Amino acid sequence: MANVVSIAAAAASLPWDVEAVRADFPALAQLVNGHPLVYLDNAATAQKPRAVLAALENYYQRDCANIHRSVHQLGERATEAYERARRTAQAFLGAAEPREIVFTRGTTEAINLVAATYGAANLRAGDEILLTGMEHHSNIVPWQLLAERTGARVKVAQVNDRGEVEMEEFERQLSPRTRIAAFGHISNALGTVNPVAEWTERAHAAGAVVLVDGAQSAPHLPIHLSALGCDFFAFSGHKVFGPTGIGVLWGRAELLEAMPPYQGGGDMIASVSFERTTYNRIPYKFEAGTPHIAGAIGLGAALEYLQTLGMARAAAYEQDLASYGAERLAALPGVRMIGQARERTAVFSLVVEGVHPHDVATVLDTEGIAVRAGHHCAQPIMDRFGVPATTRASLAFYNTRGEVDRLAEGLEKVRRIFQC
Numbered sequence: 001m002a003n004v005v006s007i008a009a010a011a012a013s014l015p016w017d018v019e020a021v022r023a024d025f026p027a028l029a030q031l032v033n034g035h036p037l038v039y040l041d042n043a044a045t046a047q048k049p050r051a052v053l054a055a056l057e058n059y060y061q062r063d064c065a066n067i068h069r070s071v072h073q074l075g076e077r078a079t080e081a082y083e084r085a086r087r088t089a090q091a092f093l094g095a096a097e098p099r100e101i102v103f104t105r106g107t108t109e110a111i112n113l114v115a116a117t118y119g120a121a122n123l124r125a126g127d128e129i130l131l132t133g134m135e136h137h138s139n140i141v142p143w144q145l146l147a148e149r150t151g152a153r154v155k156v157a158q159v160n161d162r163g164e165v166e167m168e169e170f171e172r173q174l175s176p177r178t179r180i181a182a183f184g185h186i187s188n189a190l191g192t193v194n195p196v197a198e199w200t201e202r203a204h205a206a207g208a209v210v211l212v213d214g215a216q217s218a219p220h221l222p223i224h225l226s227a228l229g230c231d232f233f234a235f236s237g238h239k240v241f242g243p244t245g246i247g248v249l250w251g252r253a254e255l256l257e258a259m260p261p262y263q264g265g266g267d268m269i270a271s272v273s274f275e276r277t278t279y280n281r282i283p284y285k286f287e288a289g290t291p292h293i294a295g296a297i298g299l300g301a302a303l304e305y306l307q308t309l310g311m312a313r314a315a316a317y318e319q320d321l322a323s324y325g326a327e328r329l330a331a332l333p334g335v336r337m338i339g340q341a342r343e344r345t346a347v348f349s350l351v352v353e354g355v356h357p358h359d360v361a362t363v364l365d366t367e368g369i370a371v372r373a374g375h376h377c378a379q380p381i382m383d384r385f386g387v388p389a390t391t392r393a394s395l396a397f398y399n400t401r402g403e404v405d406r407l408a409e410g411l412e413k414v415r416r417i418f419q420c
């Protein structure tokens with residue numbers, strides 16, 4: 001897994017022309033409430049580069065047709081573009097084969113797919129599913145549904161005061177009954193980078209299959225599946241600078257092959273009769289119906305864009321922003337940051353003493369600064385820190401130190417307005 005030291009080394013050797021990168025994202029160049037936009041809600045969804053917008057337009061203007069079943073030119077072009085996006089996702093993750101890439105609606109659907117198919121086929125009453133205390137609801141509720149259906153039990157590795165799960169705690173919660181361990185690579189609420197390779201090793205030793213929720217890591221770290229060692233990995237297109245409504249489930253071929261289908265319908269079958277239906281080979285077995293063709297093509301364009309930029313360089317630049325931001329915000333009186341993990345990304349979950357997070361976000365919006373206020377679909381970790389919600393600023397490689405300063409000034413204005 002990329003760590004802060006190796007990322008910092010990459011940063012030192014390669015300059016990052018942030019203004020050139022920003023020029024690729026038209027949405028960043030707008031005024032909001034009379035101020036240049038400062039977009040700090042990247043953990044919720046990221047802005048899109050021109051390459052993605054062009055890929056979407058090209059599909060709808062030139063190649064718009066259904067895939068896998070048309071012999072005409074447009075159908076062939078659409079199919080080729082869709083399958084090329086699959087190969088791009090394979091390369092982006094370092095997966096062994098394109099057939100291990102399943103297009104889904106996003107991380108949420110990818111996790112639901114694994115719970116509903118692998119989980120339902122393999123879990124029995126008394127089995128255990130291990131999660132951590134910092135999971136997104138998308139990596140909690142599908143497992144609770146599975147537990148209800150099978151009689152399995154959800155166990156939770158608890159988070160310490162810094163916002164980390166310690167290895168001893170993780171190991172303590174593992175047992176010979178653990179069938180699945182599912183955890184986020186990076187917490188969307190705290191920015192904690194989890195040691196997923198080490199956790200995976202421990203979970204495998206206990207006999208569990210491992211799913212990594214990569215919704216927050218795929219946009220911010222270079223991903224090498226072989227280094228992570230997991231069995232399933234999920235991420236969302238819209239957070240990796242691609243379209244909404246598309247995402248990826250990667251799974252080991254032998255697991256995907258053994259899993260029952262998820263949804264039934266067109267494309268996922270080999271043959272259908274009222275007596276007996278047989279299923280298509282992977283990944284098509286899991287892609288019932290007409291998929292989000294434009295979305296997959298747009299996602300492919302986003303991943304190609306990221307590969308051209310270089311994920312290690314982007315991560316190195318973001319690491320610098322993370323350190324700068326942490327220092328700048330820590331210096332503000334009355335502002336507290338939830339989550340102080342030793343390995344973290346540029347996500348700042350803030351509490352302004354005496355001011356409701358929604359009020360903080362509303363004042364920042366009047367300054368053209370977009371942040372998120374709420375529980376970030378991670379209520380258990382909010383409970384853990386004893387807050388109902390936080391104001392979250394989440395950065396990407398197109399943000400600048402100047403924008404961090406604008407955030408800090410905005411927070412000072414909040415305190416002036418609320419006189420706290």
Ligand code: PMP
Nearest residue numbers: 106107108136138184188215236
């Ligand atoms: N997991 C994590 C860690 C996330 O941050 C998110 C989105 N906030 C999800 C899962 C769900 O992603 P999506 O809504 O794109 O399916």
